[in-house]
Amino acid sequence: VAGTEFVLGGAPFRFVGFNQYNMMEKARHADSRHMVDEVLEKAASLGLTVMRTWAFDDREGGLQVAPGVFDEDAFRALDYVVDKAGREGVRLLLCLTNYWSDYGGMESYVKWAHGANSLRGLSVSDFYSDPRCREMFRFFVRAVLTRRNTVNGRVYAEDPAIMAWDLANEARNPGGAQGVRLNEWIGEMSAFVKELAPRQLVTTGLEGFYGPSTVGLMRWDNPGPNWAQYVCEGTDFISNHAHAFVDFTVAHVYPQQWLPEPCASDDYCKRLFATRWTDSHIEASAALGKPFVLEEFGHPTPTSEGDDVREDYFEAIYQEMLTSARSASAAAGSLFWIFSSVDYPDYDGYSIYAGQEGSPAPPPSAPPAGAEESRQLKRDFRNRAKHEACEKALQDAEMGGTVPSEFDLGLTRANVHTTGVDLVEAGTSHSGVLEVIASASAQIRTLGLAPVTTQSEGP
Numbered sequence: 400v401a402g403t404e405f406v407l408g409g410a411p412f413r414f415v416g417f418n419q420y421n422m423m424e425k426a427r428h429a430d431s432r433h434m435v436d437e438v439l440e441k442a443a444s445l446g447l448t449v450m451r452t453w454a455f456d457d458r459e460g461g462l463q464v465a466p467g468v469f470d471e472d473a474f475r476a477l478d479y480v481v482d483k484a485g486r487e488g489v490r491l492l493l494c495l496t497n498y499w500s501d502y503g504g505m506e507s508y509v510k511w512a513h514g515a516n517s518l519r520g521l522s523v524s525d526f527y528s529d530p531r532c533r534e535m536f537r538f539f540v541r542a543v544l545t546r547r548n549t550v551n552g553r554v555y556a557e558d559p560a561i562m563a564w565d566l567a568n569e570a571r572n573p574g575g576a577q578g579v580r581l582n583e584w585i586g587e588m589s590a591f592v593k594e595l596a597p598r599q600l601v602t603t604g605l606e607g608f609y610g611p612s613t614v615g616l617m618r619w620d621n622p623g624p625n626w627a628q629y630v631c632e633g634t635d636f637i638s639n640h641a642h643a644f645v646d647f648t649v650a651h652v653y654p655q656q657w658l659p660e661p662c663a664s665d666d667y668c669k670r671l672f673a674t675r676w677t678d679s680h681i682e683a684s685a686a687l688g689k690p691f692v693l694e695e696f697g698h699p700t701p702t703s704e705g706d707d708v709r710e711d712y713f714e715a716i717y718q719e720m721l722t723s724a725r726s727a728s729a730a731a732g733s734l735f736w737i738f739s740s741v742d743y744p745d746y747d748g749y750s751i752y753a754g755q756e757g758s759p760a761p762p763p764s765a766p767p768a769g770a771e772e773s774r775q776l777k778r779d780f781r782n783r784a785k786h787e788a789c790e791k792a793l794q795d796a797e798m799g800g801t802v803p804s805e806f807d808l809g810l811t812r813a814n815v816h817t818t819g820v821d822l823v824e825a826g827t828s829h830s831g832v833l834e835v836i837a838s839a840s841a842q843i844r845t846l847g848l849a850p851v852t853t854q855s856e857g858p
Contacts, residue, residue, distance in 0.1 A: 400600065400646050400647060400689070400690060402688060403684065403685055403688060403689060403690050403691075403728065403729035403731070404690060404731065405647070405690055405731050405732070411846065412731075413724055413730075413731055413732055413843045413846055414447075414448045414449045414490075414731075414732040414733075414840075414843065415446065415447055415448070415717070415732070415733055415836060415839050415840040415843055416442075416447050416448060416449030416450055416451070416489075416492075416732060416733065416734045416735075417442060417447050417449075417450055417451070417734055417735050417736075417737070417738040417751075418450070418451045418452070418694075418695060418734050418735065418736045418737050418738070419438055419450060419451075419452055419737055419738055419739065420451075420452055420453045420494075420502075420737070421452075421453070421743075422435050422438070422450075422452045422453075422480045423452070423453060423454070423456065423462065423473065423476050423477045423480055424456065424476070425740075425743075426476035426477070426479045426480050426483075427472060427473055427475075427476035431742075432479070433740075433742075434739075434740035434742055434743055435479065435480055435483060435740075436483065437740045437741070437742075438450075438738060438739065438740050439483055439484055439487045439489055440487060441738075441753040441754065442487070442489055442738060443487040443488055443489055445753070445833065445836060445837045445840060446837060446840030446841060446844065447489065447738070447836070447840060448488065448489060448490060448840075449489065449490045449491070449492060449562060449732060449734060450484060450489050450490075450491055450492070450734075451491075451492040451493075451494065451565070451694065451695075451734050452480065452491065452492075452493065452494070453493075453494050453497070453502060453568075454477060454493035454494060454495060454543055454564075455494065455495055455496050455497065455502060455503070455504070455539070455543075456473060456502045456503065457496070457502065457503030457504055457507040457508065457539075458502065458503035458507060461473060461502065461503060462474060462477070463503075463507075463539055465511070466508075466511045466535045466538070467535070467538050467539070467542070469542060474546065474549075475549055478546075478548045478549045478550045478551075479550055481548055481550075481551075481555065481558060481560055481561065482548060482550040482551045482560070484560050485551070485558065485559070485560030489560075490560060490561070490562035491560055491561045491562060491563075492562055492563045492564075492565060492602075492694075492734070493543075493561060493563075493564055493565065494564075494565035494567070494568050494604055495536075495539070495540060495543070495564060495565060495566055495567060495592075496508070496536065496539075496566075496567045496568070497567065497568045497569075498523070498567060498568060498569045498570045498571055499568065499569065500777060504567075504568075505523055505526040505567070505570075506518060506523075506777075506780065508526050508532045508535055508536060509521050509522070509523065509525045509526050509529070509532060509780075511531075511532075511535060512525060512529050512531040512532045512535065513525075517776065518776045518777065518779070518780040519776055519779075521780055522780060522782055523571075523572065523573075523780055523781050523782065524572055524574070524580060524782065526584075527572055527580040527581055527583070527584040528580050528584075533584070533587070536588070537588075537591055540588070540591065540592060540595070541595060543555060544556040544564075544592070544595040544596050545595065555596075556595050556596035556598075556599065557596075557598070561596075561599055562599065562600060563599060563600035563601060563602055563646070563647070564592050564596065564599060564600070564601050564602070565602055565603070565604035565649075565694075566585060566588050566589060566592070566601070566602070566603055566604055567603070567604050568604050569604060569605065569606050569651065570585075570603070570604060570605060570634070571606075571632040571633055571634055571781070572632075572633035572634075572782070573631060573632050573633055573781055573782040573783075573785060573786040573789075574631065574633060574782040574784075574785025574786050574788070574789050575631070575633050575785070575789060576610065576611060576627075576630045576631055576633075576789055576792075576793060577610075577611060577633075578610055578633040578634055578635050578638070578639070580633070581633050581634060581639070582635065582638055582639055585603055585639050585642055585645065586642045586644075589601045589603075589642050589644040589645045590642075590643075590644045592644070593644040600646040600647060601644055601645055601646050602640075602645060602646060602647050602648070602649050602692070602694075603639055603640060603645060603648075603649060604649065604694070605634055605636070605639055605640075605649060605650070605651075606634070606650060606651040606695075607636050607648075607649070607650025607651060607652075607676070607680055608621055608629040608630070608632055608634050608635075608636065609621050609629075609630075609635065609636050609637070609683075610630055610634060610635025610636065610637070610638065611630070611635065612635050612637040612638045612641075613635075613636070613637050613683065616636075616637075616679060616683065617630055620675070620676070620679045622654070622657035622658055622672070622676075623657060623658050623659050623662075624659065625659075625790070627789070627790045627793035627794055627797075628790055630789075630793060631786050631789035631790050631793065632786070636648070636650065636680065636683060637683060637686075637687065640684070640687060640689065641687060645689075646689065646690075647684075647689050647690040647691065647692055647731065648680065648683075648684040648687065648689050648690070648691045648692070648729075649691070649692050649693075649694035650676070650677075650680045650691070650693060650694065651693075651694055651695035651696065652672075652673050652676050652677065652693065652695070652696045652716075653695075653696075653697070654668070654669040654672045654673055654676075655669060655698075655699065658672060666708050666711070666712070669712065670711065670712055670715045673696065673712065673715065673716060674715050674716070674718075674719045677693055677716060677719045677720065678719055678723070680693070681719075681720075681723050681728050681729050681730045682728075682729075684729035685728055685729040689729065690729055690731035690732075691729040691730055691731055692731055692732045692733065692734065693716065693720065693732070693733040693734065694734050695734060695735075695736045696716055696733065696734075696735055696736065697735055697736035697737060697749040698712040698713065698749070699748050699749060700745055700748050700749060700750055700751075701829075707831060709831075709832050710831040710832045710834075710835050713735065713832050713835045713836065713839075714835050716733065717733070717835065717836075717838075717839035720732075720733050720839075720843075721839060721842055721843060724843065724846055725846060733839075735751070735836065736749050737749050737750055737751065738750075738751050738753075739751065739752055739757060740752075740757075741753075741754060741755050741756070741757045741758065742757075742758060743757065743758060744757070744758040744759060744760045744761060745757055745758065745759060745760045746760050748760070751829050751832055751833065751836075752829045753829065753833055756829070757829075
């Protein structure tokens, strides 16, 4: 990193890339490994040069089946993904755990620390503050980063195919607007990862909600009218990314999930929020002097052939990033959610497929017995009561005029005017958005993009 740019081989490195979380899982089995090959080969053909994927699976049958106990078959599957990505010229952003329930993540660490089989009475806050959880996580990180790949013989921490490490996917610590516990954890773990992998980069994996360090952004740029809801998630974009060993900033954007009605159902409103959110994070990152990556963005899969709403949404995002990059800003890269093999069902409704229509998601099944109780336990684990109390306290403070209105860093948002990305006639319901993606990738290469190779030097 040089200031607000990634540098590779002496040239600026900017990228258009993608997310695909299940690569390790698919590489593990002979009947699904072809999905890994398909995704990486098609990504390379589209000019996509970075993939974000999970390097964790903390559950029975996963990578880490108990604290410090690893399944070698799962590790060998991750070896395959890392090697295949390197051979295809796709660099990796590897994520180390998850705030959400999928693939175990923080829930598993807290249950392990307490010797519990249930989340009842437990809190995600323990993941950040309990010494047992922190030590288990450090042991896991050391095991992954010092792993010697059984395919190519490289140690992960020295493999040029691995660009960077995400500390966690969408970490939150709901219930406190100051976010002290999570912020201290980020500082500790970013330094630990950097000590193990000094030639690779480190970032947070956060969604990018603003907090008290930038009061103006906190009140006016967080999603929706209820800014307190997001402040009380316990994250703070500026302070969380200000740590010395956090090399670049990241944010995610999902207006359909975050915004209230009627905006959540209005295509123009969603595009407007997404571009403003992107622009404000580019400017805030420039104030920090670090590159910015829009680490997750996506749009629901079209329900009919020729649906251009998703194409327009992607186009608007890429316009914002490309125009900012042309002005030598902090805009360094973007990763859309989610690029899938045509054999992988569209479970979350955001998949993009190349070459043909993908597999539809199976029809929803009846919820299992105890599903509602499990849902409530997960909400309680994520500090529901504390979050609600925090929201009320901030709303009362606003009503009482005690929330300061100054914009602490003096940031301003410039008006950004952009030009369109050419679209072509769609062959499938995914072809149009693929053309937008490929066009953005081609345009960003004209900005001095360094070629992706498996050279010995990392970014």
